[in-house]
Amino acid sequence: MLRAEQDDSEQKAIKYGELIVLGCNGSYPGGDRGRKRSRFSLCRRPSANGVKPSTVHIAHSPEAAKVISKSIHHSVSYKLSRIETVVVEYIDDNDTDMFQIGRSIESPIDIVVSNTVVGSDVGDTRSYQSTISRFACRIVCERSPPYTARVYAAGFDCSRNIFLGEKASKWPTFDGQMDGLTTNGVLVMHPPHGFSPASKNSPSPKPAVWREVSVCGNIFTLRETRSAQNRGKLMKDESPVLLDGSLIDLCGVTLLWRSVDGLARTPTSVQLEALRHQLNAARPQCPVLLNTLAFPSLDASARWGSAPHPGQPWAYLACGHVHGYHQWRGRGVAFKGSSTEEEEEEQEEEDTQKRVRERVREGERECPLCRSRGPYVALVLGRETAACVDPGAPSRAFVPCGHVCSESTAEYWSSTAVPRGANGFHPVCPFCMKQLAHERPFVRLIFQTPPD
Template structure:
């Protein structure tokens, strides 16, 4: 009897294993989107059970002239499932162009926006469009994932109103830019530089793979920052003193500010159209403006691509890239190694304990930690101590170790989102001014990326909390006072 039960169990396991392996494509991972500033707020993009992609049917792109007070209906093709993009050209809606789309069995489509219905990844931020953009992935080539501006509403239509920028292509087809704009910053949207090694196809380790990715992304950023640093040096008081012809510093003029903004616009972020074409970024997200068409660039999402939806920035990690990132357990191990150094507070003379973002005070007390053991860093010198009251005078914080005065003392914690960490090196740095700790490569990378803000400016932010970084000193090198 026991042998019979064992045989039945073994056969059942064998059959289930065969059935599982017979469907290797179902549930295939395309990649993952993570919202900057919201740890754990992310979405996996997997192969759908049934394809829902679409493709344009040029045969049914028509100019529709609507009669007054008559219902407007888009053209109907031969497809059972019909999608359409409507371009409106005047205020009374008497003239429209409607491009029809039918189902594509070779692609999966995912939609992102503020709306709840008909949206796969909902981002509840007021400036994000209800149907902001859509992601399309090839089912048989999952590494090919593309982004398009705007998403289809419940009636399976994208409506570009009068204020939206419309474009007529040389082939007669129509395209458009959404009012709020969909921007991408891709590591491959710039020509390769000699100082940037290519991404290794077969990375030996997560650190190696992410370092190569960082180099590819950092190369165009460094080219951007060089002229900005030159402007800053020429306008600084120190530069003014060195200039023999003038004893006064030269402030950055409005023209120089325009130059710096123009560098960002023309070099970094690109705008994606409704049909997936790439344009240089508009100077302002206002109706009637459009950037220059850039036919050499693509809307393909590469590992590390950033997506800005006018109020929210997303990081795309490909399926292959996710295989090379560190796990939460690895990050926790690095945190334990940091705590093993037994950093001491020179005032209370007790050991400080680094924690993770989101840890409750209850859990900390259970582990023997107290508020006084939470590490803080002096903004100017980088010495790590507890939150004591020693040396506070007129809003300044004097470090008891080196006697330098800082404007702020910042509480620190570990941001536990593996996709934002570029390597698994020691947590020797902190972002200024939020206090999230990471490796040198991670903080240097994120502090060098200009993220579009709602006011139209660009500013580096902490990826873990979306806090604006300090302009003069975006990162802090940590100095532990050890026993």
């Protein structure tokens, strides 16, 4: 098939939705390549590859379990003891498409993910012991309208098998099947009102309670710890169906699901670029150096690198006043006590300067306009469109990272707790995954424009 015909075929493919890796801000560290990207479109396959549970086999020896699992197409093996294993046979389902996610680079995995390590500006993926399963989860999409997508824990390996060891949480179900949980679990959060409001009268997006999804797609309350053997309470009225804005956490990386309808309401990269031009057209000015500031394009950001640039907007996050990068250090810290003696004055001045230097090293400065003390950081536009609630003006900055977005986007993510580590949940910046400040997770930016 010619390249032009391939492109045309891809454009006509029915899209189920998109998965976004939070913390990448629009581009995977090192560049988007193949199955390792910051954003994935899930489209209807040329031929269905979904599977569904069928016959249950009971093996009374490890050797028998291996023979059974190898003799069938797909299977899930539940090891109950050293001598007994239940193998559930899965048969082809011509009505669904299956997409698998994990850190393995082997062929059964469609979407390769790595642990997101918080960097200075964007998520990083350094090499170290990963907490993400090699075959972490799978998403199954119906090939017919309304193209419902569901998430399930665990994925099939190269032998087309899912294996739950003796220590894994597992149990028989009421219909004669088996079910279980993976070691570190697959957590999901479905926002009840979606992610992007359909109209001005629609309810604002609100986060929901985190749940855990099983191998068979049942929903449970969270375990006491991430890897505890005892499962949570079964939530019979909840399902693994993905909604616009659903979050999937794989214990090391968090994915955002956007539906086709939701994507139609999100800002495009062209709109975000127009907002950048509009912001720069106001010619914001540094109150100290009196030079004009401008948010750079992606190309300019790459050229500037990590060194401070005179035109780059910086902000004092305690107050929101926007400046350019400058060397103002503040007036020091006031101390209690008498300073009538010359030696005491000298000592106090020395201590004050020491405290100022320490605060500067920590990234804390004193705003020359209002004397507020707090983080002083470079402002970076949030460029991952799918993480934006609306196409509003970039008027807020997350604290302490300095990523800039609309007010609605800042409000949503600052109220959405995301799994951090084994047991903690904290609001994070969706563009870099830095944990947000508890008391003031974002700040309204105050720009100074030229007097003319």
